[in-house]
Amino acid sequence: MGEAGQEPLADASSDRSAVGDLLPASPAKRDRTNRGGSLHLADVNKSFGIVHVLKGVDLAVEPGEFVVFVGPSGCGKSTLLRIIAGLEEQTSGDLRIGGVLMNGVPPAKRGIAMVFQSYALYPHLTVEKNMGLALAQAGVPSPEIRARVAKASGLLRLDALLGRRPAELSGGQRQRVAIGRAIVREPSLFLFDEPLSNLDAALRVGTRIEIAKLHRQLGATMVYVTHDQIEAMTLADKIVVMRGGAIEQVGRPLELYHRPANLFVAGFIGSPTMNFADGAIAARAGATTIGVRPEHLVVVPEGAWTGTVSHAEHLGADTMLYVEVPGMGLLTARVLGDVSHDIGDRVGLTPQDGKIYRFDGAGNAIG
Ligand SMILES: Nc1ncnc2c1ncn2[C@@H]1O[C@H](COP(=O)(O)OP(=O)(O)OP(=O)(O)O)[C@@H](O)[C@H]1O
Numbered sequence: 001m002g003e004a005g006q007e008p009l010a011d012a013s014s015d016r017s018a019v020g021d022l023l024p025a026s027p028a029k030r031d032r033t034n035r036g037g038s039l040h041l042a043d044v045n046k047s048f049g050i051v052h053v054l055k056g057v058d059l060a061v062e063p064g065e066f067v068v069f070v071g072p073s074g075c076g077k078s079t080l081l082r083i084i085a086g087l088e089e090q091t092s093g094d095l096r097i098g099g100v101l102m103n104g105v106p107p108a109k110r111g112i113a114m115v116f117q118s119y120a121l122y123p124h125l126t127v128e129k130n131m132g133l134a135l136a137q138a139g140v141p142s143p144e145i146r147a148r149v150a151k152a153s154g155l156l157r158l159d160a161l162l163g164r165r166p167a168e169l170s171g172g173q174r175q176r177v178a179i180g181r182a183i184v185r186e187p188s189l190f191l192f193d194e195p196l197s198n199l200d201a202a203l204r205v206g207t208r209i210e211i212a213k214l215h216r217q218l219g220a221t222m223v224y225v226t227h228d229q230i231e232a233m234t235l236a237d238k239i240v241v242m243r244g245g246a247i248e249q250v251g252r253p254l255e256l257y258h259r260p261a262n263l264f265v266a267g268f269i270g271s272p273t274m275n276f277a278d279g280a281i282a283a284r285a286g287a288t289t290i291g292v293r294p295e296h297l298v299v300v301p302e303g304a305w306t307g308t309v310s311h312a313e314h315l316g317a318d319t320m321l322y323v324e325v326p327g328m329g330l331l332t333a334r335v336l337g338d339v340s341h342d343i344g345d346r347v348g349l350t351p352q353d354g355k356i357y358r359f360d361g362a363g364n365a366i367g
Pocket residue numbers: 048051053071072073074075076077078079080
C-alpha cells in the first residue's frame with residue numbers, strides 16, 4: 001500500500017479506517033452513462049447479539065434522488081448506512097443497488113463512496129494526492145486521475161489548495177477534500193454520515209449549499225444522515241424518519257411538515273417542535289390529541305386560549321413566547337419580529353385557520 005499505509009489524520013475508528021476500503025470498481029467496468037444508482041431495501045433486519053437494531057426496513061430510492069435519514073440518537077441511521085455500504089452485513093433481508101442484489105458483496109464492489117463526519121485524510125499527502133489515492137490504488141492511469149481530480153476540485157473550489165497538506169487547511173476545506181475524494185471515484189451512490197457536524201455554523205451553511213449544488217451537477221444518488229433539521233429540509237428530495245430501528249414515514253420535506261402520519265413525525269419535523277394538547281380541548285376537535293405548530297399560533301389580546309407568558313426568547317428576527325395555558329400546558333408561539341410581551345404578561349393565542357393537526361388514540365393522524 002506504500003505511503004497510504006500510514007494512519008489517516010483523524011483518530012482511528014472502524015468507520016474511518018473503512019473509508020479507504022470503499023474503492024471504485026475498475027474504470028473499465030464502470031458504466032459512465034449511469035449517473036445515479038437506485039437503491040432498494042426489502043425487509044432488512046439487523047441484530048447485534050440479542051439486540052434487534054433494525055426492524056424490517058423497506059425503502060426504495062430512485063436514481064438521482066437525495067434521501068436524508070433522520071431520527072433520534074440510537075435509532076439505527078448509521079447502522080442502516082453501513083449496511084448499504086457493506087461495512088456491516090444485515091441479519092436478514094435484501095439490498096439491491098442499481099437492481100443488483102448486494103447481499104454479501106464487499107464494499108469495494110458496490111459502486112459506492114462514503115463520506116464520514118471525520119475526514120480521515122492522510123496528513124503527509126497533498127490535497128491532490130489525497131483525492132487521487134483511491135484511483136491510483138485501483139490502477140487508474142495518471143492522466144485520468146489528474147483529470148478527475150481537476151474536475152472534482154473545480155466543483156469544490158479546491159483548485160488553489162491542491163498542493164497543500166491537510167494540516168494547512170481549515171476544517172471546512174478538509175471536509176471538501178473528503179467529499180472530493182468520494183467524487184473522483186464516480187460512484188453510483190454517495191453515502192454521507194453527518195458529514196458537516198464537525199463544522200462551525202457558518203461553514204455548515206456554506207458546505208450544505210455546496211453539497212446541494214454538487215447533487216444538481218452530478219445527478220448522483222445520495223443517502224445522507226443528519227441531526228440537523230435545516231439540512232434535512234433543504235437537501236432532501238425525500239426524508240426518511242426513523243424511530244427505534246423502523247421507518248415511521250417517508251416523504252418530501254414539506255409533505256412531512258404539512259401531513260405528518262403520526263404524533264412522532266409531527267413532533268420530530270419542525271423547529272421549535274409542535275405543541276400538543278389532549279383531554280377536553282382535543283375531544284372537542286374530535287381527536288385524542290391535537291397539535292399546533294409554534295409558527296401557526298397568533299398572539300392576540302383575546303384568543304381561543306388564554307395564558308401567561310412564562311419565558312420569552314428575543315431572537316431579533318422572531319420571538320419565541322412560552323405561554324402557560326390552563327388545561328393545555330406550556331405552548332410555544334413563534335412571533336415574527338420583536339414583540340414587547342414579557343414574562344408574566346397575559347396573552348391570548350389563536351391557531352391559524354386549518355392549522356390544527358388531529359391524532360387518534362393510537363397516535364395516528366386523522367383526516
Ligand atoms: N457494533 C455494535 N454492537 C452492538 N450494538 C450496536 C453496534 N453498533 C450499533 N449498535 C447499537 O445499535 C443501535 C443503533 O445505532 P446507530 O449507530 O445505527 O444509531 P444512530 O441512529 O446512527 O445514532 P446517532 O444519531 O447517535 O449516530 C444503538 O442502540 C447502538 O447502541
